[in-house]
Amino acid sequence: MKYDFTTIEKKWQTRWKDENTFACKNGDPRPKFFGLVEFPYPSGAGLHVGHPRPYTAMDVIARKKRMDGYNVLFPIGYDAFGLPTENFAIKNHVHPAEVTKQNIENFTRQLHMLGYSFDWDRCVNTTSPNYYKWTQWIFLQHYKHGLAYKTTMPVNWCTSCKCVLANEEVVEGVCERCGAPVVRKEKSQWMLKITAYAQKLIDGLDTVDFIDRVKTQQRNWIGRSTGAEVTFKATTGDDIVVFTTRPDTLFGATYMVVSPEHRFVKEWKDKLSNWDEVATYVEAAGRKSDFERTELSADKEKTGVMLQGVRAINPVNGREIPIFISDYVLASYGTGAIMAVPAHDTRDWAFAKKFGCEIIEVVSGGEDVQKEAFTAKDDTGIMVNSDFLDGMTVKDAIPAITKWLEEKGIGHEQVNYKLRDWVFSRQRYWGEPIPMVWCDKCGWVPLPEDQLPLLLPAVKSYEPTDDGESPLSKITDWVNTTCPCCGGSAKRETDTMPQWAGSSWYFLRYMDPHNNQALASKEALDYWGQVDWYNGGMEHTTLHLLYSRFWNNFLHDIGVIPHAEPYAKRTSHGMILGKNPHYVGNVDTEKEKQALIDKYGSQALRPSVKMSKSLGNVVNPDDVIRDYGADTMRLYIMFIGDFEKTATWSDESVRGCKKFLDRVWNLSEKLKEGDCSPENELAVHRAIKKVSDDIEAMKFNTAIAALMSLVNDFYTKGATKGDYKQLLLMLSPFAPHLCEELWEINGYGGQVCLQPWPEYDESKTVAATAKMAVQVGGKVKANIVVDAGASDEEVVAAALAEPKIAKLAEGMELVKSIVVKGKLISLIFKPKA
RNA sequence: GCCGGUGUGGUGGAAUUGGUAGACACAGGGGACUUAAAAUCCCCCGGUAGCGAUACUGUACCGGUUCGAGUCCGGUCACCGGCACCA
Numbered sequence: 001m002k003y004d005f006t007t008i009e010k011k012w013q014t015r016w017k018d019e020n021t022f023a024c025k026n027g028d029p030r031p032k033f034f035g036l037v038e039f040p041y042p043s044g045a046g047l048h049v050g051h052p053r054p055y056t057a058m059d060v061i062a063r064k065k066r067m068d069g070y071n072v073l074f075p076i077g078y079d080a081f082g083l084p085t086e087n088f089a090i091k092n093h094v095h096p097a098e099v100t101k102q103n104i105e106n107f108t109r110q111l112h113m114l115g116y117s118f119d120w121d122r123c124v125n126t127t128s129p130n131y132y133k134w135t136q137w138i139f140l141q142h143y144k145h146g147l148a149y150k151t152t153m154p155v156n157w158c159t160s161c162k163c164v165l166a167n168e169e170v171v172e173g174v175c176e177r178c179g180a181p182v183v184r185k186e187k188s189q190w191m192l193k194i195t196a197y198a199q200k201l202i203d204g205l206d207t208v209d210f211i212d213r214v215k216t217q218q219r220n221w222i223g224r225s226t227g228a229e230v231t232f233k234a235t236t237g238d239d240i241v242v243f244t245t246r247p248d249t250l251f252g253a254t255y256m257v258v259s260p261e262h263r264f265v266k267e268w269k270d271k272l273s274n275w276d277e278v279a280t281y282v283e284a285a286g287r288k289s290d291f292e293r294t295e296l297s298a299d300k301e302k303t304g305v306m307l308q309g310v311r312a313i314n315p316v317n318g319r320e321i322p323i324f325i326s327d328y329v330l331a332s333y334g335t336g337a338i339m340a341v342p343a344h345d346t347r348d349w350a351f352a353k354k355f356g357c358e359i360i361e362v363v364s365g366g367e368d369v370q371k372e373a374f375t376a377k378d379d380t381g382i383m384v385n386s387d388f389l390d391g392m393t394v395k396d397a398i399p400a401i402t403k404w405l406e407e408k409g410i411g412h413e414q415v416n417y418k419l420r421d422w423v424f425s426r427q428r429y430w431g432e433p434i435p436m437v438w439c440d441k442c443g444w445v446p447l448p449e450d451q452l453p454l455l456l457p458a459v460k461s462y463e464p465t466d467d468g469e470s471p472l473s474k475i476t477d478w479v480n481t482t483c484p485c486c487g488g489s490a491k492r493e494t495d496t497m498p499q500w501a502g503s504s505w506y507f508l509r510y511m512d513p514h515n516n517q518a519l520a521s522k523e524a525l526d527y528w529g530q531v532d533w534y535n536g537g538m539e540h541t542t543l544h545l546l547y548s549r550f551w552n553n554f555l556h557d558i559g560v561i562p563h564a565e566p567y568a569k570r571t572s573h574g575m576i577l578g579k580n581p582h583y584v585g586n587v588d589t590e591k592e593k594q595a596l597i598d599k600y601g602s603q604a605l606r607p608s609v610k611m612s613k614s615l616g617n618v619v620n621p622d623d624v625i626r627d628y629g630a631d632t633m634r635l636y637i638m639f640i641g642d643f644e645k646t647a648t649w650s651d652e653s654v655r656g657c658k659k660f661l662d663r664v665w666n667l668s669e670k671l672k673e674g675d676c677s678p679e680n681e682l683a684v685h686r687a688i689k690k691v692s693d694d695i696e697a698m699k700f701n702t703a704i705a706a707l708m709s710l711v712n713d714f715y716t717k718g719a720t721k722g723d724y725k726q727l728l729l730m731l732s733p734f735a736p737h738l739c740e741e742l743w744e745i746n747g748y749g750g751q752v753c754l755q756p757w758p759e760y761d762e763s764k765t766v767a768a769t770a771k772m773a774v775q776v777g778g779k780v781k782a783n784i785v786v787d788a789g790a791s792d793e794e795v796v797a798a799a800l801a802e803p804k805i806a807k808l809a810e811g812m813e814l815v816k817s818i819v820v821k822g823k824l825i826s827l828i829f830k831p832k833a
Numbered sequence: 834g835c836c837g838g839u840g841u842g843g844u845g846g847a848a849u850u851g852g853u854a855g856a857c858a859c860a861g862g863g864g865a866c867u868u869a870a871a872a873u874c875c876c877c878c879g880g881u882a883g884c885g886a887u888a889c890u891g892u893a894c895c896g897g898u899u900c901g902a903g904u905c906c907g908g909u910c911a912c913c914g915g916c917a918c919c920a
Contacts, residue, residue: 213837217915220836225919244920257920300918328918338920346834347918418919538914606912607844639858641846645839646913652859653845660858666873693849702847705857712857715874773853778901780853818900820852828900 003665005629009737013112021753022117026512026524028071034528035062036507036567038536038544039077039124042103043084047110048611049619049637049649054535054573056634057643057698059116061533063733064695066117067757073528074117075510077124078104081132082499083161083177086430090462096430100127110621114630115736117753122513126502131509132432133453134519135501138551139424140435140446141558147193148424150444155423157185162464164189166423166498169543184286187468190434190495192422194550198222199415200564201549210570211644214541221542223418228402229335230411232256232312235320236271238264240312243334243416246344246377247405248397251386252362253339254352256312256323257304260285261331265307273308278325281305285327302328302351314339315410316387316401326351334416342373349373362386363394422547424498427470429462431496439483439490448484456496470494503544504551507531507566525561534567537575545570571698574646576637577608578617608648619649631735632658638700638734661738663711664731667719668742675722681764683713684726688760691730700734707731721746729758766822773824774799776808780824792819799825 016022037058040051062074080100089096104125111118124131142148156165160180164187169176194201202222205215227245234240240256258264260282269275281304304326311320328347329338342352342359349372352359359369363381366374374381376394383389388404389397405411425434435447435454447454457478462471472494473479483490505519511528512520536545552566582600584593585607596604603609611618624633636657641647676684687710694703710727719727725748732739732752743752766788772795774782782804786795796817799805805827812829819825 213915216837220916223916223919227920242920246920302918326918328920330919333919340920345920347920350918416919418916541915639845648845650845650859656858662873690849701845702857705847708857771853775853775901778899783853816900818852823852824901826852826900 001669003662003738005631005661005738006626008741009113009115009625009630012737012740013115016115016117017112017120020121021751022066022072022074023119023121024071024073026527030069030071032073032528032532033062033065033070034073034507034530034532035065036074036510036531036534037076038540039079039503039506040107041082041084042078042080042100042107044088044099044103046103046106047621049576049621049624052114052621052633052637053576053640053643054537055111055114055116056637057573057700058533058535059634060638060695060700060733061698063117063736063753064692064757066753067729067733067755069756072117073122073510074119075122075124076111076116076118076120077122077506077510078107078126079499079503079506080104080125080127081431081497081502083163083428083430086428086462089430095458096462097127100125113625114621114634117736122510124506124509124513126432126506127430129453129455130516132502134509135432135497135505136435136447136452136454137449137519138505138555139432139497139501140449140452141560142192142554143436143446145554145558147196147554148190149193150188150190152186152188153191154184155187155189156182157187157468158182161428162466162468163427164423164425166500166543185468187425189423190425190436190493192424192550194422194547195417195419197550197553198224198417198419200553201419201546204549204553204565208565208568208570210567211572213538214545214570214572217538217541218546221419221546224415225417226413226415228405228411229414230315230339230405232315232339234264234323235311235313236268238267240264240323240337241335242337242339243414244339246341246398247401247411248383248386248389248394249341249344249362250314250316250339250401251389252341252343252360253314253321254342254358254360255321255340256337257326257329257340257348257351258323258337259329259331260325260327262325262336265325268307268310271309274305278305278307281325302326302347302354304328304351304355306355315405315408322357324351324355332420333418343369344373344375346373346375360385362389422550424501425495426498427464427468427494428496429456429459429464429471431498432456432501433472434493434495434497436493437481437483437490438493439485439488441488442483442485442490445483445485445490451484454492470496472496500544500547504548505555507534507548508552508555508561519560530563530568531566533569533571535571535573538572541572571644573643574641575610576619576640577646577648578611578615578619579648579650580604580606580609581615581617583607608646611649617649624654628654628658629661629737631738632661635661635704635734639704641701643698643700660708660711661735663715664727664735665738665742667711667714667724668745670718671724671746672718672720674720676726677718677720677723679717680713680719680723682767683710684723685760685764687730688726688758689762689765692757692760695733704734707734726758728752729755770822772799772822774802774805775824775826776805777828778826781805781808784825788822792817795819795825796827799827 035058037054062072066072085096085099089099156170158165158175158180160178161175165175170182175182202219202224225245227243228247229241229243232240272278304324307323310323312323314321340348342348342357343361344363361369362385363374364384365381379393379395381394383392383397389401402413433454433456437445439445457475459471459475464471479492479494481490481492508520512524515521548566553564555561556564582596582604584596584604587593636654639657687706690706691703707730728739728743736753739752768788769785770788771783771785773780774784782802784798784802786798800809811832813832815830816828
């Protein structure tokens, strides 16, 4: 019989669907396991090969956990609000809801074809009103607890989407979604105070099991730094507060810089003799985008203007120092003002050199500070020219000066974070309406909770307006409403929430997806608790992963959910790349290579690149499934390489995996009757150990290699039905359809996915004899076979008795011998005296 | 510039964390079966020298520790990812 994967896969998918095989129950007495993958954005292009990697991995884990006896929640849903759908709708004059519906149908079809063991009863969709009702509800809780506020501020404005972007959505000065330039624009925006959770988000990392690079990246993004705020008096009498992480260098502060936006600049207008020059600089800085202001940061030529007519007084020595404005000082960090210590800060040094400011060394231990700034903050530096700090190390000087500043009432310790509040408004249609009402009398009034969900109204055109308002602003009968507070006439907020809103809590909804009374019942939240294992992409580390931790911490603080941290464990997969059609390695002659480099530049030097339509290297999962079957697709994507690293798709290797499944299939007809055979016992028990451990460690490629080895053994030694049964159990998480079919054909009873995971006996993973290498002087010279239980003395004796070794030992004296049990013997000789 | 990661055959990648480098595959070569091809099955496959057993050499580069280093330490180079005037 031939391995007809198309028929087999369809058969089992239908059966799993009809029998609801993977539905799980809340409150089941077995131990629970909540495995989570990032739910997809249902784009028009359908599933791409990037999706099956994390999904198959977690499916393998979920299937194994079920066989291990867990009550497994392995859900899926759709993160369906967002710009691409809206843009498609605008272009093709279809309602975004209709586009979304079609895309979800296509995704659902594709996900079913891959045989994932999702609990489809719990499928969620962020655009469905009974889902976004709770997204809006959570926003109202933020508002009620003072974490949502509206403010006018310069924001990132995408010139093409006509929409505000969060800092996280701006990549290298352009819009992450459409690639259009991003400029700064003053707008009134809803904000979420994620900065109030900066410390909790750092501390929480210590309580969870995330891979290190995720923790590091989040810590860096939050960017905590400890320093001091110090007040400098200006000659106008004003107090200028600066933030510094190096209060120890205060005696070296020879000038001060404030950001062009600093309030004193305007306030001092009448006192500045060079106001015109100052005003010109301020205006120019305001026009630049954040990107222009910060690009090429360190190398960039510093610019600035000295404020003529006002000076600052260094509080530690009473010296009058000049004040500059410069755009290298950011208004949005610290106090928007710094004390400049050119001797010990590279940026201040570059500025001082250009503007001829004085450079005074206050920490010795480096090179000449007139030639280079000395920035070491460790014990290598000793304080000089610093009065009472002289002679101290930097490490001791920091607390000493901080204490002094506090006693004098001119400074104190201060912690700052790079993290900024989350811009939560989007001037777009396809998002959750923000449930707030503006009343001229009462101000912003939250919609009463019993009026949720606030439905997204039907609208004729989804185009954003030219003045940057949301399309909703044109629907006057929706906008005009009554104030829930005073009953007077009022207007609704017309901005919608960003794409990240719905995904910030979706894992909670899976616990109790049909609940109309709460986002999830207390029982469901208590039962499922934290997500046990969340796998997703590194690109979400500072976006979705941080946002959802914030929301979860907040919901915990207000008593809605039992855990502060949503995810107990977070792992991450590498990307799948395609072959580069323009790679220089594809051609033979130097001439051809040079032609490729001339045409494509550095692109031509990479063997692998991101898949893209224009390069024609996109792999469509539908095609792979049609040609090789879902089981081969699954197996290959797990075999492709180290799960955490990027990998390149290879059609040839897919065929290799198909060949392996063919071999498994063909073996079924060659089986001998009987239980596990003694000749295969060692190999089977070793394989069970290896595959079990490797799945837990996400070393799927070596787990599959072990299964391939086992099949090779079965071919050489022959296999019984008992041996084969073990193989099918272990292979079933990777190739579930094939294994179900073979399980049924061989009459093992029931379904393989419902069987217990095989156990191994440690004693049966050890061979009776061991082949050991014998090293002389660190080099392998011979191999011997010894009894597994042999003592070190016996092993050394056997090694010395080996003819080659005996020959080498002639005239020599054994100085030392090292035995690594079951592996090798290392012998060290010296000539006999 | 700072932070994190990677560097192993023609290719994807293994190596129980200091113990026989190249598992398992792909590609390639040879053989069996076949009228033939495909499929399948078996064998070979880092480099150099040799008919051969074998010897030497080999994990980006230089040096060190060790009986023993892909793995640890010091330095260098290249590439990838993140952050980037955050005081």
